[in-house]
Amino acid sequence: MSDTSHLYLPNLAVIDRIVEETWDTKTFRAVFRDEPIRERFNYHPGQFQEVSVFGVGEATFCLTSSPTRAGFVEFSVKRAGAVTSALHELSEGETVGIRGPYGNWFPHEELKGKRLVFVGGGIGMAPLRSLLNFCLDRREDYGHIDIFYGARTPADLCYTQEFDAWRNAPDTSLYLTVDRGDDRWTGKVGVVPAYVREVAPSPDNAVAITCGPPIMIKFTLPELTKLGFGDAQIMTTLEMRMKCGVGKCGRCNIGHTYVCLDGPVFTYAQLRQLPSEY
Amino acid sequence: MRQDDLGAVILKKTDLASWVRGLLGSYRVVAPVREGDAPLRYRPLAVAEAMVLDGRRPLRAPKEHFIPQVEPLLAFRGSGKALTVQPAATGESGTVILGVRPCDARALGRLDDVFLGRKDTDTLYEGRRKATRLVGLACATPSWGCFCTSVGGSPAGTEGLDLLLTDLGDRYHVSLLSDAGRALMADTACEPSTESDAAAAQAQHAAAIDRMRVLFEAEAIGEKVEWDAPVWMRHARRCLACGACSFLCPTCHCFDIQDEVTADGGLRFRCWDTCQFGEFTRMAAGHNPRPSQVERLRQRVSHKFKYLVEEFGRMGCTGCGRCVEACPVNIDIRSVLTEIEGGER
Amino acid sequence: MNKVETAIRETAARLLGEGRVALVLGYEAGSVPFRTVPAFVERAADAERLVWGPFCTNNLAVYLPKLRGAGRVAIVAKGCDARSTVGLIQEHQIPREQVVIVGVHCSGMVDVDRLLPDGSLAGVAIAAEADGRLTVESGDGRRTVAVGDLLQARCRVCEYNTPPVADEIVGDAVPPMPEAAGAFAVVADLARLSAAERQAFWRAQVERCLRCYACREACPACYCRTCFVDKAAPRWLSKASTTDDNWMFHAVRAFHLAGRCVECGECERVCPMDIPVSKLNRMLDREIRERFGYVAGLDPEAVPPLGTFRPEDQDPGGHGG
Numbered sequence: 001m002s003d004t005s006h007l008y009l010p011n012l013a014v015i016d017r018i019v020e021e022t023w024d025t026k027t028f029r030a031v032f033r034d035e036p037i038r039e040r041f042n043y044h045p046g047q048f049q050e051v052s053v054f055g056v057g058e059a060t061f062c063l064t065s066s067p068t069r070a071g072f073v074e075f076s077v078k079r080a081g082a083v084t085s086a087l088h089e090l091s092e093g094e095t096v097g098i099r100g101p102y103g104n105w106f107p108h109e110e111l112k113g114k115r116l117v118f119v120g121g122g123i124g125m126a127p128l129r130s131l132l133n134f135c136l137d138r139r140e141d142y143g144h145i146d147i148f149y150g151a152r153t154p155a156d157l158c159y160t161q162e163f164d165a166w167r168n169a170p171d172t173s174l175y176l177t178v179d180r181g182d183d184r185w186t187g188k189v190g191v192v193p194a195y196v197r198e199v200a201p202s203p204d205n206a207v208a209i210t211c212g213p214p215i216m217i218k219f220t221l222p223e224l225t226k227l228g229f230g231d232a233q234i235m236t237t238l239e240m241r242m243k244c245g246v247g248k249c250g251r252c253n254i255g256h257t258y259v260c261l262d263g264p265v266f267t268y269a270q271l272r273q274l275p276s277e278y
Numbered sequence: 279m280r281q282d283d284l285g286a287v288i289l290k291k292t293d294l295a296s297w298v299r300g301l302l303g304s305y306r307v308v309a310p311v312r313e314g315d316a317p318l319r320y321r322p323l324a325v326a327e328a329m330v331l332d333g334r335r336p337l338r339a340p341k342e343h344f345i346p347q348v349e350p351l352l353a354f355r356g357s358g359k360a361l362t363v364q365p366a367a368t369g370e371s372g373t374v375i376l377g378v379r380p381c382d383a384r385a386l387g388r389l390d391d392v393f394l395g396r397k398d399t400d401t402l403y404e405g406r407r408k409a410t411r412l413v414g415l416a417c418a419t420p421s422w423g424c425f426c427t428s429v430g431g432s433p434a435g436t437e438g439l440d441l442l443l444t445d446l447g448d449r450y451h452v453s454l455l456s457d458a459g460r461a462l463m464a465d466t467a468c469e470p471s472t473e474s475d476a477a478a479a480q481a482q483h484a485a486a487i488d489r490m491r492v493l494f495e496a497e498a499i500g501e502k503v504e505w506d507a508p509v510w511m512r513h514a515r516r517c518l519a520c521g522a523c524s525f526l527c528p529t530c531h532c533f534d535i536q537d538e539v540t541a542d543g544g545l546r547f548r549c550w551d552t553c554q555f556g557e558f559t560r561m562a563a564g565h566n567p568r569p570s571q572v573e574r575l576r577q578r579v580s581h582k583f584k585y586l587v588e589e590f591g592r593m594g595c596t597g598c599g600r601c602v603e604a605c606p607v608n609i610d611i612r613s614v615l616t617e618i619e620g621g622e623r
Numbered sequence: 624m625n626k627v628e629t630a631i632r633e634t635a636a637r638l639l640g641e642g643r644v645a646l647v648l649g650y651e652a653g654s655v656p657f658r659t660v661p662a663f664v665e666r667a668a669d670a671e672r673l674v675w676g677p678f679c680t681n682n683l684a685v686y687l688p689k690l691r692g693a694g695r696v697a698i699v700a701k702g703c704d705a706r707s708t709v710g711l712i713q714e715h716q717i718p719r720e721q722v723v724i725v726g727v728h729c730s731g732m733v734d735v736d737r738l739l740p741d742g743s744l745a746g747v748a749i750a751a752e753a754d755g756r757l758t759v760e761s762g763d764g765r766r767t768v769a770v771g772d773l774l775q776a777r778c779r780v781c782e783y784n785t786p787p788v789a790d791e792i793v794g795d796a797v798p799p800m801p802e803a804a805g806a807f808a809v810v811a812d813l814a815r816l817s818a819a820e821r822q823a824f825w826r827a828q829v830e831r832c833l834r835c836y837a838c839r840e841a842c843p844a845c846y847c848r849t850c851f852v853d854k855a856a857p858r859w860l861s862k863a864s865t866t867d868d869n870w871m872f873h874a875v876r877a878f879h880l881a882g883r884c885v886e887c888g889e890c891e892r893v894c895p896m897d898i899p900v901s902k903l904n905r906m907l908d909r910e911i912r913e914r915f916g917y918v919a920g921l922d923p924e925a926v927p928p929l930g931t932f933r934p935e936d937q938d939p940g941g942h943g944g
Contacts (some may be wrong), residue, residue, distance in 0.1 A: 313831075315897055315899075316831050316896065316897060317895075317896060317897050318766050319831065334743060337895060338831075338895075338896070347833065347834075347863075347864040348863035348865060398706075419745070419762070420743065421741045421743060421744075421745060422655060422743065422744035422745045422746075422747070424745065465745070487913035489745065489762075490745075496658070514684075515663055516660060517659040517661070518685065518837070518840035518841055519840055520835050520836050520839070520840040520841070520893070520894070521833070521834070521835035521836060522833075522835045522837045522895050523750045524893075525833045525834075526833075526834075526895055533718040534862060536861065536863070538860050538861050538863070547863055548865065549834075549862050549863045550833070550834075551862075552835075553736070554835075557853055559760050566925045586818070602654070604837075604895045606681070606837055606889070606892075606893035607660055607661055607662075607681060608654055608655075608658040608659070608660045610653075610654035610655075612654065613654050
């Protein structure tokens with residue numbers, strides 16, 4: 001009989017670690033059950049996967065782990081609907097389906113030698129973390145790194161256990177901020193775009209990579225532009241409702257561009273060419 | 279319309295049933311049938327006599343034999359370490375679809391662009407496509423929504439067909455369009471077509487073409503599609519956001535993937551979906567880039583007449599007219615396109 | 624042009640010109656002679672677009688919930704449309720003060736499928752005669768037909784062709800529809816079947832359902848922002864078009880409509896697969912009439928029976944075959 005594999009067939013993966021980032025966000029580490037797949041599996045920062053809970057459904061999640069750290073994949077899940085809630089109910093040792101990696105990726109080859117400015121908000125930090133750890137693992141390949149990361153409150157910050165590794169990395173600065181502090185927060189209070197304006201990273205030989213809630217993006221872009229970043233120097237990763245991940249189901253198009261094939265990573269120069277649908 | 283390089287034969291209507299019975303011996307044969315009060319639908323034939331070839335093109339396209347309304351993708355059983363997954367089969371038994379209208383055959387080529395052409399091959403679709411032969415039927419009378427000649431098609435078009443039948447009253451003129459088509463006629467008693475047969479067929483084709491006006495120049499319309507134009511609101515305001523147009527459309531292919539739970543496990547399937555439904559692009563957190571029918575109508579028309587042209591050089595519409603006839607509120611894509619071509623009304 | 628059409632245009636122009644309404648919902652010419660389309664008229668000068676005739680089949684009340692808060696709306700309403708509007712008012716989907724019901728006496732709408740049963744409607748021309756007949760010119764020649772002979776089934780048995788609630792009424796009074804007394808005769812044959820036979824009948828009908836939801840979207844009483852079929856958590860039924868799930872969709876929708884459906888029949892007209900959807904609603908409505916003596920859409924102050932409880936309500940008890 002002919003080969004029974006097809007585009008929509010997931011690989012099985014076992015959840016081997018769950019980190020509760022915030023009250024509604026968890027990061028899952030998964031290991032593929034089949035050894036050949038575990039060995040072979042490779043991806044680039046910026047790509048995404050279709051993760052499924054059998055019996056509930058599939059949903060799209062960016063890879064938040066870096067491919068420099070082999071043997072597992074990580075994805076962060078904000079509880080919002082049926083599939084994300086079902087994922088939140090899982091314990092370590094349970095099995096999920098994973099299809100991927102899909103999409104394009106952050107052009108890390110072209111970023112070599114450049115200064116990098118990461119600007120993340122809330123769970124928007126998830127895809128940025130993949131590129132960030134990738135660059136930190138190959139530190140000599142990249143110039144100075146600024147990391148701006150903010151959330152509504154300290155309890156909404158993700159990846160807190162990595163902050164020390166980030167701020168202590170060579171030639172790397174971490175700028176954390178929250179919209180509203182709490183009793184124990186001694187750090188900066190204010191929105192991310194304002195912090196970017198204050199620190200004023202230089203655009204010379206630099207690329208800004210941003211991801212976060214629409215309101216943060218909306219106010220961050222003008223700040224970066226005012227600092228002198230051109231549209232081709234600002235990169236983002238788009239969130240769209242996706243289903244098949246392989247350009248067949250017709251759901252994720254903006255004009256003739258399919259976010260699952262030509263994205264999700266785009267520069268602002270590219271986004272300006274697209275219909276203003278998004 | 280292509281030259282019938284492989285020639286043509288004549289199949290007498292009195293021999294039609296026995297020809298079909300011969301096909302039934304080796305193939306799964308699908309043809310328009312009438313079941314009770316239901317409209318004509320392409321269904322597997324149990325007996326040759328059930329086939330209905332008269333009349334206008336059926337309202338339900340044969341696309342469901344290539345992308346079914348519901349298609350299992352995989353089955354799963356057990357849980358945890360014992361969880362197993364079995365993929366759905368990709369093979370398909372040999373099938374012949376009879377009575378395919380030229381607009382529908384052409385439409386399959388548009389589905390090929392997406393499922394076979396765009397990046398990875400969808401092997402589930404490919405298996406069905408490879409296993410299926412298409413026997414066309416030229417249209418003598420257009421249905422009221424038809425406009426194939428306005429989008430580069432023809433009621434006697436041969437694109438995508440293995441055979442094309444033209445009804446000459448007591449017999450069919452059968453154009454042989456491929457080796458597979460010729461093979462389908464090989465074991466049948468039929469005479470070669472004569473010059474007068476060919477002339478009669480061509481006359482019928484010409485008459486059918488004459489019955490339709492070319493309404494607009496579809497090749498150029500893509501460039502005239504504008505993002506912020508009143509045409510969208512004018513037509514979309516009354517749109518009810520149902521899926522009638524998309525589900526009947528022979529080139530529409532959008533789908534959703536869902537899971538279903540059964541007593542001992544479950545299955546994952548894909549099913550038809552449409553950009554006309556409000557939920558289609560809505561994200562879990564609530565943001566929807568296409569929040570109203572205005573954006574959704576713009577997407578539908580732009581996708582078919584602009585975006586697909588930019589991607590493949592071919593329109594995603596073959597003028598079958600089903601959307602026109604099925605729309606509960608008479609949103610007529612011909613009117614929309616005429617307005618776009620002519621600029622402001 | 625006909626007197627009723629003129630009167631509708633004058634009424635619309637007056638209501639808009641006086642600033643009494645911001646929008647008139649009516650009918651205007653469609654892309655072919657045998658279709659009209661819902662019209663949204665906002666200026667008095669555009670009232671000329673409005674038409675009236677035997678092809679004004681759409682139930683315009685379906686647009687009212689979306690127009691809530693958008694200024695006062697006048698709706699050109701046949702009896703069925705007026706009853707749907709009353710239903711929406713009952714259920715607080717649009718305030719009474721926001722709607723001006725322009726009632727129209729109706730003698731029924733043409734069933735387009737019966738216009739030329741054997742011929743093609745392509746290129747057809749239709750002229751209305753003064754005596755209520757239509758002249759239809761097609762590729763097969765010319766014929767004159769009486770509208771009364773071509774009516775949709777739902778119109779033949781309509782009990783409320785005179786709008787029961789209206790702020791203004793247009794047109795001369797018309798006699799009741801000839802088969803109005805037999806409004807439930809169309810389901811009598813089904814009622815005589817056993818439950819198993821009925822189940823088999825309906826399963827055979829819904830097997831071809833595409834789940835396009837044209838029936839739901841055309842229905843003014845189906846205004847839920849998230850329909851039960853679209854809920855993922857909990858997942859009530861599958862999106863897949865299997866007979867089981869199709870039947871679940873239609874049966875549950877019929878139950879949601881019980882006591883609220885006005886039998887406008889639009890659900891059945893718009894179904895691309897010719898599923899007799901309205902028949903299912905009518906079957907349940909028969910139950911509602913028998914048990915509660917209630918007719919939907921007559922009294923803006925009333926509450927549909929399945930939305931309330933009275934101690935004297937009939938106990939459904941067990942069900943026979």
